[in-house]
Amino acid sequence: MPELPEMETYENLLVRKISGKTITDVTVNREKSINTSVSDFINRVKNQEITAIDRRAKHLLFYLKSGDVLLLHLMLGGLMFYGTEEEKLDRTVQIQLSFGKHYLYFIGLRLGYLHLLSLGEVEQVLTDLGPEPLDEQFTREVFLDVSKNKRGRLKTTLVDQEFLSGIGNRYSDEIAWHAQIMPARKMNELDEQGMNRLYDSIRFVLQQAIKYGGYMEQPLYHGDTLTGGYGTRMYVYDREGDPCSRCGTLITKGEMSSRKVFFCGKCQF
């Protein structure tokens, strides 16, 4: 569920907490969440310093001093919490990393994972991802170019990680609403103005979401007031029956490619 802005928020907050710190202990309660044996995982992660943290699409990368990388994907329902044992949430923890008396808890990892990889392996795994929508190299010209041969629906295209990386079910709807385009519209039916609005909306919605800390409900740590601030600022997602804040028409819920889709039937075309 976490998308680009949620992972970006996590990254920015975690850098201040654990960057440069040493992982003093490791607990793996769910072996399926990792890609090696528990003993091997612990051997290679324990006592390693986290030298840097980076984000790519919906992934978070924890660089270890050894050269290994912990590659995190929260998939559906995954979340993190950082705090002491007393502050720990009443949730099942799949993996925890210790930093002295503080812990980084990985919660809700069902299909989500924390894989231990070499730099080369990480590159391999991430190789098919499309451009980062907020990268300065992702210019309007680049967007128009990669969209040129797209004949699919807008929503389907936006969530395609090979087209653009980091956008998921929620932000695709928010972007379509902001650009005033129907999620089911075919990309190649959009005129120049529509394409320009779409490019602007992709950047604007994601930037706003990052500014307000994304939509994760659970703060990352005790006293974290940033995380989740965008949750109340979403215009259409999970707002079926609410009035559209642009035209007052009630928001419609539908289904597309077996995923939920929300839109305003009047001011999106």
Added chain:
DNA sequence: AGGGCAACCCGGACGC
């Protein structure tokens, strides 16, 4: 190429 769909996975919400 795009659309549809099954499989993956299991905690937590919900119903009785």
Added chain:
DNA sequence: TGCGTCCGGGTTGCCC
């Protein structure tokens, strides 16, 4: 309280 049931949803792979 407790047990059973079902949902969610990003990603991959396969088929049409």
